[in-house]
Amino acid sequence: MRPILLKGHERPLTFLKYNRDGDLLFSCAKDHNPTVWYSHNGDRLGTYRGHNGAVWCCDVSRHTERLITGSADQSANIWDVETGAKLHTFGFESPARAVDFAEGDKLCVISTDPFIGAPSEIHVKRVEKDHSKQSSESLFVIKGPTGRINRAVWGPLNKTIISAGEDCLVRMWDAETGKLIKQSDPDAGHQKVVSSLAKSADGSHFITGSHDKSAKLWDIRTLEVLKTYSTERPVNAAAISPLLDHVVIGGGQDASQVTMSDRRAGKFEAKFFHKIYEEEIGGVKGHFGPINALAFNTDGRSFSSGGEDGYVRIHHFDADYYHIKM
Amino acid sequence: MGPMRWGDAADEDEGIEGVLPPMQVMGPDEKGVKIIIEWRKKEDGSKVKVTTTVRVKKQVKRLNPAVIRRRSLKKFGDAVGQNSSENLTVVSTEEIFLERFRPVGQQGAKQEEKGADLASLGNASLIVCRTCGKKGDHWTSKCPFKELAANRGFNIGGEKPPGDDDMGMSSSSGPGGKASYVPPSMRMGSKGDGESMRKGRDDNSIRVTNLSEDTREQDLQELFRPFGSISRIYVAFDRDTGLSRGFAFINFVNREDAVRAINKLDGYGYDNLILRVEWATPRTDRA
Numbered sequence: 280m281r282p283i284l285l286k287g288h289e290r291p292l293t294f295l296k297y298n299r300d301g302d303l304l305f306s307c308a309k310d311h312n313p314t315v316w317y318s319h320n321g322d323r324l325g326t327y328r329g330h331n332g333a334v335w336c337c338d339v340s341r342h343t344e345r346l347i348t349g350s351a352d353q354s355a356n357i358w359d360v361e362t363g364a365k366l367h368t369f370g371f372e373s374p375a376r377a378v379d380f381a382e383g384d385k386l387c388v389i390s391t392d393p394f395i396g397a398p399s400e401i402h403v404k405r406v407e408k409d410h411s412k413q414s415s416e417s418l419f420v421i422k423g424p425t426g427r428i429n430r431a432v433w434g435p436l437n438k439t440i441i442s443a444g445e446d447c448l449v450r451m452w453d454a455e456t457g458k459l460i461k462q463s464d465p466d467a468g469h470q471k472v473v474s475s476l477a478k479s480a481d482g483s484h485f486i487t488g489s490h491d492k493s494a495k496l497w498d499i500r501t502l503e504v505l506k507t508y509s510t511e512r513p514v515n516a517a518a519i520s521p522l523l524d525h526v527v528i529g530g531g532q533d534a535s536q537v538t539m540s541d542r543r544a545g546k547f548e549a550k551f552f553h554k555i556y557e558e559e560i561g562g563v564k565g566h567f568g569p570i571n572a573l574a575f576n577t578d579g580r581s582f583s584s585g586g587e588d589g590y591v592r593i594h595h596f597d598a599d600y601y602h603i604k605m
Numbered sequence: 606m607g608p609m610r611w612g613d614a615a616d617e618d619e620g621i622e623g624v625l626p627p628m629q630v631m632g633p634d635e636k637g638v639k640i641i642i643e644w645r646k647k648e649d650g651s652k653v654k655v656t657t658t659v660r661v662k663k664q665v666k667r668l669n670p671a672v673i674r675r676r677s678l679k680k681f682g683d684a685v686g687q688n689s690s691e692n693l694t695v696v697s698t699e700e701i702f703l704e705r706f707r708p709v710g711q712q713g714a715k716q717e718e719k720g721a722d723l724a725s726l727g728n729a730s731l732i733v734c735r736t737c738g739k740k741g742d743h744w745t746s747k748c749p750f751k752e753l754a755a756n757r758g759f760n761i762g763g764e765k766p767p768g769d770d771d772m773g774m775s776s777s778s779g780p781g782g783k784a785s786y787v788p789p790s791m792r793m794g795s796k797g798d799g800e801s802m803r804k805g806r807d808d809n810s811i812r813v814t815n816l817s818e819d820t821r822e823q824d825l826q827e828l829f830r831p832f833g834s835i836s837r838i839y840v841a842f843d844r845d846t847g848l849s850r851g852f853a854f855i856n857f858v859n860r861e862d863a864v865r866a867i868n869k870l871d872g873y874g875y876d877n878l879i880l881r882v883e884w885a886t887p888r889t890d891r892a
Contacts, residue, residue, distance in 0.1 A: 323693055324680060325683075363681035
């Protein structure tokens with residue numbers, strides 16, 4: 280395959296997200312402009328101007344109307360996807376990290392970093408269809424975990440919120456009361472910072488990537504570790520194929536170590552694993568730095584990776600990818 | 606008899622039978638197979654029945670109406686303006702493959718023994734390469750990244766590994782690199798007798814000749830990979846024309862793999878040419 284290289288960001292990528300139809304790809308980077316691209320040919324459709332800090336995460340509504348972004352400028356913005364207009368800004372006391380729309384797009388969850396003595400928080404906000412009625416009030420705020428909460432997503436039927444972050448644990452919260460329902464077994468779970476979390480297409484399970492050099496597959500209702508994929512470098516990003524029983528994980532050595540060695544030693548590949556057998560299938564090379572973000576297109580026929588090198592690479596699979604035998 | 610003329614058919618003995626039956630089209634059936642039967646008359650008057658079987662395949666690409674509408678959206682933000690998005694999107698000139706991973710332990714057990722390695726590692730099933738950190742794949746002394754490790758130690762430009770044709774990332778000149786040249790024999794990881802440079806080149810190196818001009822590294826990788834892990838592939842290209850010069854060198858990690866490759870592929874027909882596969886010559890101490 281010949282990947283499409285997108286050089287729109289001037290700083291390392293942080294997050295990638297396809298919309299539900301799979302025709303648009305949203306990219307977030309440490310520069311201040313989240314960008315949207317056509318996923319089939321890589322044309323840039325537009326950028327969302329208005330943030331004043333690194334953008335850590337984004338989510339797009341089911342019908343591709345609204346985009347929400349969380350940024351280090353202590354805000355989370357809601358945008359009109361098609362015009363790039365900023366519709367609303369949620370202000371916080373500390374940098375916003377993870378954002379996720381609930382099923383139905385009436386609620387969203389936003390996590391904020393610990394900042395000058397304040398602990399990290401998970402905010403749940405109501406999202407109005409008519410943005411002029413949008414309020415900045417949080418329905419409730421969850422506090423408790425120490426360290427950053429790198430990802431917070433909605434569980435099945437919006438009944439739970441799943442969060443994971445620097446304290447290595449995956450937690451499940453009640454989405455109505457904000458009470459802790461369950462947390463992962465520290466021995467079975469990750470031993471280091473959980474850097475990413477991505478749900479499967481049907482939302483029944485999810486994958487987490489951690490700096491402990493592994494990615495794990497979890498049941499979203501029981502927080503049971505189903506599978507573990509081990510690799511030889513810290514995992515920054517992981518995604519589950521919606522089409523085949525594959526997962527892809529990406530990472531690499533620490534950004535500070537990159538310039539110290541040859542790029543081949545850094546292992547900046549996106550590694551494919553068989554979801555069930557936990558066996559490594561292969562790797563896709565290309566980035567000059569660690570991979571920070573991975574996303575599968577919703578049809579499972581292409582995936583994109585974003586690296587510390589500032590590039591997004593969209594890979595459309597060759598025909599033989601679909602006939603890989605284990 | 607000359608070419609058929611109008612009216613000829615009626616004059617012929619066969620009478621009405623001389624008229625060609627009309628073309629028949631059957632199908633397409635549920636499997637998409639369509640059969641077309643045509644009749645032709647040859648110049649000598651004999652009739653030929655031509656049956657063509659065609660499989661009709663419909664390729665439907667479904668696009669959501671919303672997707673079609675979004676295809677023609679107006680650009681916004683920094684994408685507005687002339688040439689603003691130019692050169693941002695590039696299709697890679699480099700063909701990227703999903704490089705298949707060989708399962709651990711497939712060949713780790715029958716590795717050639719080396720006393721020093723065994724002593725330091727103890728358990729044979731726990732092979733960890735000290736250079737690249739890979740587990741169970743190869744011994745430290747057989748690491749394909751060996752030269753690279755030497756570079757890492759000193760940050761001095763080592764010889765550029767052949768086949769490193771991509772993107773022009775130079776593997777050397779690290780930050781604060783020392784100014785003076787350090788010969789390979791003095792670099793870290795070298796045994797001090799200048800062997801390490803040669804070794805990687807000569808070890809289990811085989812020469813493949815009579816390759817067709819459009820054979821690429823990737824092709825050889827596919828051809829030779831089944832015999833065992835390969836540490837180096839070098840295809841000779843003509844500097845002026847850029848065409849392959851028709852030979853290549855391949856280094857196997859294991860000697861047995863190389864032997865098997867030679868036995869199997871010497872005289873093998875590849876791309877309409879007969880391959881010649883043999884040991885690479887410049888090795889004085891070959892038994």
